[in-house]
Amino acid sequence: MPPDNGGYMVAGYVVTAVILVGYAVVLWRRSRSLM
Amino acid sequence: MTQPAAAAPIVRRGLLLCAVALLGLAGVYVLAIAYTPVEARQGLAQKIFYLHVPAAWSALLSFSLVGISSALFLWLHDPRLDRFAASSAEVGVAFSAVMLTTGPIWAKPIWGTWWTWDARLTLTLFLFFLFIGYLALRAALADPAERARFSAVVGILGMLLVPFIHLSVYLFRTLHPQPIVLKPSAPSLPPAMLQTLLASFAVFTLLYIGLVTVRYGIALLEEAREAADAA
Numbered sequence: 034m035p036p037d038n039g040g041y042m043v044a045g046y047v048v049t050a051v052i053l054v055g056y057a058v059v060l061w062r063r064s065r066s067l068m
Numbered sequence: 069m070t071q072p073a074a075a076a077p078i079v080r081r082g083l084l085l086c087a088v089a090l091l092g093l094a095g096v097y098v099l100a101i102a103y104t105p106v107e108a109r110q111g112l113a114q115k116i117f118y119l120h121v122p123a124a125w126s127a128l129l130s131f132s133l134v135g136i137s138s139a140l141f142l143w144l145h146d147p148r149l150d151r152f153a154a155s156s157a158e159v160g161v162a163f164s165a166v167m168l169t170t171g172p173i174w175a176k177p178i179w180g181t182w183w184t185w186d187a188r189l190t191l192t193l194f195l196f197f198l199f200i201g202y203l204a205l206r207a208a209l210a211d212p213a214e215r216a217r218f219s220a221v222v223g224i225l226g227m228l229l230v231p232f233i234h235l236s237v238y239l240f241r242t243l244h245p246q247p248i249v250l251k252p253s254a255p256s257l258p259p260a261m262l263q264t265l266l267a268s269f270a271v272f273t274l275l276y277i278g279l280v281t282v283r284y285g286i287a288l289l290e291e292a293r294e295a296a297d298a299a
Contacts, residue, residue: 035111038177045116045173046097049123049166053093053275056162057086060282064079067289068072 075288082281089275096271099264116174118264122272123166128230130160131199135227138220150216153223154206155283157199159276164196179243187240191233198226
């Protein structure tokens, strides 16, 4: 029976999405302010 | 002088690539959660692997390309190489942030600790700080020629850490597992896990290209604004 640790998976997936989508949004806003 | 009109299509192309890559990332989430089997000993936490390993790949790719383009810049003095190095360094820091947060989140349930000061983890943290320093140096220097020359030296020094990080699991006693894909023998993974990992590698590489393209366009726009302010 695998250990019950799905919360760590969810945390890892959420953190990844926040960093990558957040950085893409920051770049988009920076480019808009310069154009 | 750089024209803003020339930068706009580059930014748009980069944003399009980012959008496609982020949709691909959502696809990787679905594949990892629904398609790959649950590892018997590690449980669901093992699925962080499908994000942690490609993020590490993208970070090390970013910093390697910073070093290569910096060396070429010192040789050729082409400002495009300096612009690319600055863009790749910033994107590399973002991927490093993913690697350095997903790593401890995965480590806690498996190793029983968030962090351990072994060779692979410590060198990776040093690399992250080194490129934070690289970006701080660029922000601190006003003269573009000086900024490009000094930061190129730091970029080359940062790249020298990359092979040590990859080989650290062979060179030192470490808790970190050895490579399972980028190694001399064939990858040692069940087909569903390997396919999902390769899909994730492709998505992260596409995202790297998209983010660097947008960041390169922003550098062009910033140069155009600096030139306009100086005129």
